[in-house]
Amino acid sequence: MEKQWYTISVYSENHVGLLNRISGIFLKRHINIESLNVSKSEIDGVSKFTIVVNTTEDWTRKIVGQIEKQIEVIKAFYHTDDETIYQESALFKIASHLLFDERQIQNIIKEHNSQIVTVSREFFVLAKTGRRHEIDEMHNALEPYGIMQFVRSGRIAVTKAAMPISELLEEFQEN
């Protein structure tokens, strides 16, 4: 079976040990977590893990089965890139003098639709939100001029179709 990108969404109780349990499931099978994001979800008191992996559908399905089995996990899903709207964000820290010395920098900022978050005497910070390849392209464009610091977040994603979790959670809220 072919490998591809899958976004795994895990709705769970916010329990301290759960991250350890979930990462152990990947570790045991030597499947690399490409990105991980933990946040609150659309439901009060319910956390959401967004995990990106590059593997076969068969493995993804088995992993989701194992994740769902954990006591604090309410429900877990997996989706392909086509089925989701997803973004990552990145921050670039760059020396301030380049803004004046290198005319190209301003073009890069405009072309890549990024925002200047802050400017100080020594450095300025650019923020970029988009797909992984868009961030990579901006990184490539800036790299020749020197990037002082770079960081990219994990993927966050919402699905195009409704998450079949909604009814389940409504039930919870009634109780």
Add this chain to the structure above:
Amino acid sequence: METLKTKKEEKKKETTMRISGAEAIIHCLLAEGVDLIYGYPGGAIMPVYDELYKFQDKLTHILTRHEQGATHAAQGYARVTGKVGVAMATSGPGATNLVTGIADAQIDSTPMVCITGQVTRSLLGSDAFQETDIVGISTPVTKWNYQITRVEEIPEIMAKAFYIAKSGRPGPVLIDITKNAQFDELDFKYEKCTGVRSYKPVPEPDASAIEKAAELINNAKKPYIVFGQGVILGKAEEELKALVEKAGIPAAWTILGLSAMDSDHPLNVGMVGMHGNYGPNILTNECDVLIAIGMRFDDRVTGNLQTYAKQAKVIHFEIDPAEINKNVKVEVAVLGNSKETLGMLLPLINENSHPEWVAEFEDKYQIEYDTLIKNDIYPTKEGLTMGEVIEQINEASGHKAVMVSDVGQHQMIACRYAKFKQTMSNVTSGGLGTMGFGLPAAIGAKMGAMDREVVAIIGDGGYQMTIQELGVIFQHNVPVKIVVLNNEHLGMVRQWQELFFESRYASTVMTNPDFVKIAEGYHIKSRRVVERSELKEAVEEMMASKDPYFLEVKVEKEDNVFPMIPTGASVADIRLK
């Protein structure tokens, strides 16, 4: 308002009591119906032990001689009673000594609650004396675990622990309790847990899947059932028997399914897997519908998956959705508790019989009997065989005893040849294959089934891993019957060395102590058998004993267990020699 408030306060007075966390733990155990626990004390759990002392008339604590023994004893107890086994230990080394038993209970789905002491909350993370991250360590091998650091958490978490351990697919739960939470006081009130919102223990059975399964079964020419422990855990023995009889389906078992069906039932065709019976393995690749009930297609059962039952339509009755399509792709998955789903299936099943198909199992059995079973259980060669010992025990026990086995050749022989009339009678470490399981598990099994004979079949290697538990048998006069099948080797590993490593016996030959003397040192009646002529009488003497009894049988040193599916081979390529 005023009156309402005072009423509430009065009510609180009635139902709560102000006690320490340590005492609260005892009350939680009592409320869960626990009257027996196994464990070992130490600094971080001392407040609880102090309460155990005060409550000893209501709650018996058995001091095992090693914490691993406590977990296996709790497992043995759980396996014969269906109740949750409880083990307790101190922090640090006490807690880490539990890990093997926890992993064993996890892979064999045994309900168990382990309670460990932990350093006081303010010291957590400081590398304090005997601090170890047991929650982190046990995470991959527990169904659930939790660290209690505040006394108020005790009742709710303990209730949750018992609920999770025994519901759905059972498993081990570890609760780590910091010392401050044991000393501090709370207003104690206990409510049993009836549900955890994020956890669905038993999936809803799907009537259409059951209809589909019935249709496949009714149209099958060569239907074949392979059942596992899910039948025992689901208490579905009657339903299984009814299905087998109504549809005339031959049924085989995994080693954890053993004893769920009467050994002498004409449609009980034997054991599947690496050292299982010849017919049940070979015919797996000839059936047209394979009905798997409460089993998980372990690699020791399936051999090479690429060549496993490819011709068959597979129906999988299973409580755990994560097991579906994990190893074997199935045509129909029937999720739910086996008693319930088989109960729903039965009325849809046509009465039927498959005499020619069943005869194929009989033919294969005859081949296996002539080539090896006969020589295993009625040997004519000089040396004693493990098989004849088991056969003698069958005769002396009338198939009524609980058999506990350790891990190795003797385990495979014991499971192949032991006969059972009653369910929950076979206790063995299946999934983890834990040497040292046998002796402590037999103690737990006996204490859980005092009205039954409990016979432990143990190898000379595994025996020495937990031999110190003879101390428990002596101290509490636990009348278990211990049989050590002494081949002076780590036999199973030696067999592999003989077959696959050109007989290079690397570290599998043992110089053993005088086991009879050791048993005598613990004041346990004991006897050694070296001649066939003594065997029958010795086994009878052992079975008749009211007291614990140790029997060492010197068996052939280099016998092998056959049949065998070599690793990576197909079930169809099972070797008879």
